Amino acid sequence: MVLTEEKLKMMYKQKKIDRLIVDEGTILTPSARQFLNDRGIELVNGVEKTSDEIKEEKNEKVSAQDIKIKYKGINGEVYVDKPEYMTQIYGNVLVKKDNKRIVFRGKIDSLQAKWLVLSKEFESSKNVNLTKDLESIEKFIKKILISEVLGEALGDVEVLGYNLDQIKEVSHNPNKYFNRGHLFDISKKEDEIVLKLNELRTYSRETEISAIEAFVRENGAVERKDLLTALNRMSSVIYIMMLKGAVGEYGNR
Structure with a gap:
């Protein structure tokens, strides 16, 4: 027209x-x-x-301005509220709760919880060596947990008086350090503390596998090598405690 x-x-x-x-x-x-x-x-x-209609349009514009985006997803999506099936992986970034890193956090959290229960259970033993070693590994677990959540390097680690390299050496040579062989034939005849520690050692292995799933990519690229090394030593350092228990350093129970 x-x-x-x-x-x-x-x-x-x-x-x-x-x-x-x-x-x-x-x-x-x-x-x-x-x-x-x-x-x-x-x-x-x-x-x-x-x-x-004009008034409604103005109200809609005002409402849109009032909406504050609180969270975002790893793929760029945004959220006003956090869905129940999601959780924060870092900052205000959300992932589903079955994300591999979140699964790993659950595992290390469970390991810490189980270790605290074990420590409480043997608190009454009044064995200074046992209490000291339980506390040393408790700090080790907590340091790994905090390092992952904050995304900070683990740094130098000492547990049971050993660094990570020394832990490997001691756990691989029980004859040299404890004057006895490996606990290959462990049975219910062992002292209770040895059996309890063995249970936690197997769970630490499950935690390590969860970390591998979270930090090793399909193409072989590795993230958080420091955590993977520490978790590999976790089972070894618990095994050292088992050897100590087997030679009577923690008394009998």
């Missing part, structure tokens, strides 16, 4: 207006546009909206 100055004059003569609504695609001649400008008539494309 072409809108000319003549048509506008006829419309304006019938009814003076300050706003003209035209269909999209309407063409105005230069003189028609000048006519509108001279009289301050606003030109609007499309169907005129009611006052209620």
Whole structure:
């Protein structure tokens, strides 16, 4: 449709207006546009909206501004509220609770919980060596947990008075350090503390496997090598405690 100055004059003569609504695609001649400008008539494309519709649009814009995005997903999605099936992996970034890193956090959290129960159970033994070693590994577990959650390097580690390299050496050579062989033939005849420690040693292995699933990619790329090394030593350091228990350093129970 072409809108000319003549048509506008006829419309304006019938009814003076300050706003003209035209269909999209309407063409105005230069003189028609000048006519509108001279009289301050606003030109609007499309169907005129009611006052209620205009008010609703304004309310929607205000509401949209009021909405604050609290979380985001690892794929760029955003969330106003945290879905029940998701949790924070770091900062305000959400992942599903079956994410491999979250599964690992659950494992290391469980290991810590089980270790605390074990420590409480043998608290009454009053054995200074046992209490000291239980506390040393408790700190080791906690350090791994905090390092992963905060995304910080594990740093130097000492547990039972050994660094990580020494732990490997001692656990592989029981004859040299404890004057006895490996506990390959462990049975229910062993002292209770040895059996309890063995139970935690097997669970630490499950925790290590969970960490491998979380930090080793299909292409072989490795993340958090420090944590993987520490968790590999975790079962070894518990095994050292088992050897100590087997040679009577923790008394009998």
